[in-house]
Amino acid sequence: MAEAIQATAQTQFPPAKKTTMYFIGMTTGKSSIMRVFPRWAEYLKLGDVLIQGIDCKWHDDRNVYRRVVDFIKNDPLSAGALVTTHKLDLLKACRDMFEYLDPYAQLMGEVSSISKRPSPHPLPQGEGERGRVSVWLRGHAKDPISSGLSVEAFLPPGHWEKTGAEVFCMGAGGSAIAVTSYMMDARHGANRPKRIIVSNRSAPRLEEMKEIHHKLGCPIPVEYHHAPRPEDNDALMHQLKPYSLAVNATGLGKDGPGSPITNAARFPEKGLAWDFNYRGELVFLDQARAQAKERQLTIEDGWVYFVHGWTRVVAEVFDVDIPTSGPKFEDISRLAKEAR
Ligand SMILES: NC(=O)c1ccc[n+]([C@@H]2O[C@H](COP(=O)([O-])OP(=O)(O)OC[C@H]3O[C@@H](n4cnc5c(N)ncnc54)[C@H](OP(=O)(O)O)[C@@H]3O)[C@@H](O)[C@H]2O)c1
Structure with missing residues (x-):
């Protein structure tokens, strides 16, 4: 399991070598998700995927948040992130970097889920990088x-x-x-x-x-x-x-x-x-x-909150359907409990 990256405004994040979901928090290396995620990934058939923690300080500098979001947005194998603690501060610092914010994110001024989808407006050949983007960065507030x-x-x-x-x-x-x-x-x-x-x-x-x-x-x-x-x-x-x-x-x-x-x-x-x-x-x-x-x-x-919070964001990041109750949700809860 990779150690959490302590983010600063100068951090050079290593490009992901396989599809990676990030966890942006304070002490992410200590979270159970580091043990739970690989088991969920197997159960949900997400493929060869990784989770990586990124730690920011409480009410960190806006340039730190911008650095993190810019990296996730532009790194091809970085799929998205769950954000805790920094939900309000991160969106305040990075609002212009998102192509889509769901109604809760707009209303509450926070994002707990960062995900990417191909742009619905494909770029003509030769266009890219600056100007129009090939990837849409999406922010959702899943907490409500x-x-x-x-x-x-x-x-x-x-x-x-x-x-x-x-x-x-x-x-x-x-x-x-x-x-x-x-x-x-x-x-x-x-x-x-x-x-x-x-x-x-x-x-x-x-x-x-x-x-x-x-x-x-x-x-x-x-x-x-x-x-x-x-x-x-x-x-x-x-x-x-x-x-x-x-x-x-x-x-x-x-x-x-x-x-x-x-x-x-x-x-x-x-x-x-x-x-x-x-x-x-x-x-x-x-x-x-x-x-x-x-x-x-x-x-x-906060254990049940943890399971619901993570499954809502994993569903968004990997574009998979995860129920909130019933046998499949029970399996997911059990796997999390066993790995806790
Ligand atoms: N179980 C889960 O899955 C789950 C899900 C969501 C959140 N959480 C946890 O819940 C906590 C809160 O999350 P958040 O995203 O809402 O964090 P947040 O945006 O940092 O909010 C924490 C708030 O508490 C205030 N505060 C700190 N000490 C206080 C005190 N003594 N009395 C009154 N207010 C005080 C802070 O005030 P200031 O403005 O002065 O800093 C801040 O506004 C975090 O620890 C997070 O990890 C857990």
Whole structure:
């Protein structure tokens, strides 16, 4: 297995020797996907393909993102990428490099999937390189789909309608935008949270999220809180009604140390605690486990999210059909679990 490439604005990426999918993240070499992908590739008959990690720093320089995307776009055997953590920053830096962005990517200003297709307008002989392109670079935001599938996998049916519970989402990054947008979608009718509370360490992300929610019509009350200290998140958590869902969408416990709350925070009674991550210290889930019995909590890590998130992007990058449920999806989940 090749080591992850630490990207800089000067990195000379080695041209891929066989069809390669990239994983753009922070500590990609530690992800289970490095073990899972070869098994999926065999099961899905993708051929002789590779996965390669590319690590960027948290909120990296825009030229780093441009370097990475330029390489993938122009290297013939580089097929595409899954983007985590950098979804918003990468699209902000590279928007002009994409020939196609799906409606979610346009609305949410993020991409989790980068893929390529031959240009629908073939080039006349002699034309190429600059000007018109022979390859279309496509960006999709798959998180609204994969986070929705993941939350439905652990929430009891009709949970919001039956309980009148709320959601507290710590973090206002790409995945938080996706999951909150999913939950407020009109298609759920009366089965939507009574209120959504979002907090973020820095203020600008909250503004971006607010704008996106506004475009969606914001059909349920949403509060946006600037919460630079864990104690701020504790205070917001203490407002939650029983059966509410508290989400760690900050990456803390994996991308950074610790948790967005202190040990003094009390989870809502009969509530649900969900960390978007499944690896790392996962301090937030330890904090929930310490109260699980007393407060009757349901605790969920990011494993199912991982399986849905990756399969949606693999399907796009390799242009294959992968179901989201049923026997084939069960096989894919089992293979991932065995290799985890
Ligand atoms: N299981 C899976 O397959 C899966 C799928 C998607 C995402 N994830 C994970 O979920 C995490 C979030 O992903 P993302 O793409 O949304 O990342 P992101 O865009 O970097 O968002 C993280 C957000 O959390 C905020 N934050 C950090 N510390 C905080 C605190 N103490 N209180 C409140 N907000 C805080 C950050 O604020 P600033 O603006 O101040 O930095 C940032 O806006 C990542 O670790 C990612 O790997 C896992």
